[in-house]
Amino acid sequence: MRLPGRLSAAIDVLSEVETRKRPVSEALKSWGLANRFAGAGDRAAIGNLVYDALRRRASHAALMGDDTPRALVLAVAIRDWDEDTVALNASLAADAHGPAPLSDEEIARVTGQLSDDTPAHILADSPQWLAPSLERAFGDNWIAEGQAMTGRPSLDLRVNTLKSQPDRVVKSLARFAPRHTPIAPNGLTMPAGPGDARTPNVTTDEACLKGWFEVQDQGSQIVAALVGAKPGEQVLDLCAGAGGKTLALAAAMANKGQIFAYDSDRNRLAPIYDRLKRNGVRNVQVRAPASGALDDLVGKMDRVVIDAPCTGTGTWRRRPDTKWKLTPDLLAARTAEQSAILAEGARYLKPGGVLAYITCSILPGENDDRIAAFIATHPDFASLPPADLWQAAFGSNLPPNLETTGSGITLTPRLTATDGFYFNALTRPG
Structure with a gap:
């Protein structure tokens, strides 16, 4: 044509x-x-x-x-x-x-x-009703943040260190010229091309079929690393979905310890079984939704990971149609779900454990506000310092402008060349 x-x-x-x-x-x-x-x-x-x-x-x-x-x-x-x-x-x-x-x-x-x-919301290519929320999140830079959301996303991969190493995958995919990601230590990236450029089809490559890598945005890799899961720990992934972050946690834990992967939607959870097998993951126990499915885990987890259901505003580059379909009612429904699942997740922590809250949203109402509301009803919890989390995960200082007023971390296309993500880690005294 x-x-x-x-x-x-x-x-x-x-x-x-x-x-x-x-x-x-x-x-x-x-x-x-x-x-x-x-x-x-x-x-x-x-x-x-x-x-x-x-x-x-x-x-x-x-x-x-x-x-x-x-x-x-x-x-x-x-x-x-x-x-x-x-x-x-x-x-x-x-x-x-x-x-x-x-x-x-x-x-x-x-x-x-x-x-x-x-009008500013047109310059930002964002829905008008979200302008106050975006300005609250990013201050004078909110228009620039919106404009950065209009670009094409890169294709990012997470190298599965249970089976391979970055340089080995780079060699296998040399025809696509992958580059090492600037933050995620085991990530590779292929920038989007202009015009009619095609996205590299990496999923048919032998390295993918062997489980050497998974397609995963660098932002998702970053928040998974910020969880800080260590070999030998007991971890509950409460909203595991198809298992992208579960796989990253398993690799970080070197297949040692135990991850319990759960999701309330059986259909979302279905792909995880084949992915675990292909990745060579042995320390994940999948818990299908059922009455009492997690009762034996109450008060026993070192870490509970909540990749919460959200509006997906951080993925507007990949799914721009959702930007124009989002409504105040849908946002309200998501924030109610987020508050409920935070309270649920806290039940499974043992004293001194870490509750990791993640969204792919850039809206304060789904991020800092949910943490503030949770702490208001759980005053024994407090957020861990973002700078310490970043240093522990990546051995470097937290980049400027990533820390939120609520002691969270926000990633965006403009600030980190990733999808939009929010991360906050809370703990209570042991």
Whole structure:
């Protein structure tokens, strides 16, 4: 497919997302099944157009004076992909499979600039109702943080030290030119390319099939390391999901001690079994959801890890459609769940144990506020100093601007070149 056909397909997919409220991944898959002539490169390019349009939906719509799929996709092609308007219009006029050429008004708009009085939330490409929360989280830098969320994410890997080492994986994936991550000691990264660049398909590589690495954002690796799990400890991963952080904890513990992996949703937990086997993990006991499934663990855990259900605002680069679907009601539901699971997690700690609270959110209401509310009802708990946690995990000083007012740590694309994550570790006297 040539660019005009790809633009037309992206407009169709985005229309499907908008009108039928479908997740982008589902709409792209459906388009691919209905258009089997399209190759892998075509599907990747169309996906890039759609995701880029949603990442900067607010600012592109404001510039174009229109939020239709056509307006958004054309803005991406010219402003993000650097297509020349004259050359693009010539190709659109000559290709029956593409959208209509740009009008004079569209050209004037797409080559112009946003006005000086453009609202801040549009500059930040964020929902207007979240502006106060984002400003509270990041102060004067909140617009820059929002803009950083509009970029494409890198592809990050965590080398499984139970089976391999970073340099060995680098050699296996040399054709993709992986680099060592700047913070996570066993991480590798492949920066996202521009335009129609495809994401490296590493999951079919022999090294992946052998369990030498797992695809995992560096931010997720960082918060897993901050948990501080040590060989021989008893650890409860209370919201294990598919097991990404469980696997990282098992490697940190060198397969010694015991991790209990639990999730209230049996379907989310299902993939963990194959992943444990492929990674060579032997110190994880999976606890399926059932009445009394964790009763024998009450008061016995050295560490309880809560990777809490959240709005996922930290993953807006990967799932930009969720940015525009988030509502105050959904946020309220998540904060209620978070408070409940923090209280539940505390039951399993032994005296002197550590309660690690993690979200992939950048909103204070899901992060510092939840910790403050928990401490208000559990005054025997206190947060551990973030600088000490960072030093213990990485042997270096905590980078500037990562510590929150509530003694947590926030990671963001702008500050750490990762997805957005929050971490807070609490303990009570032994």
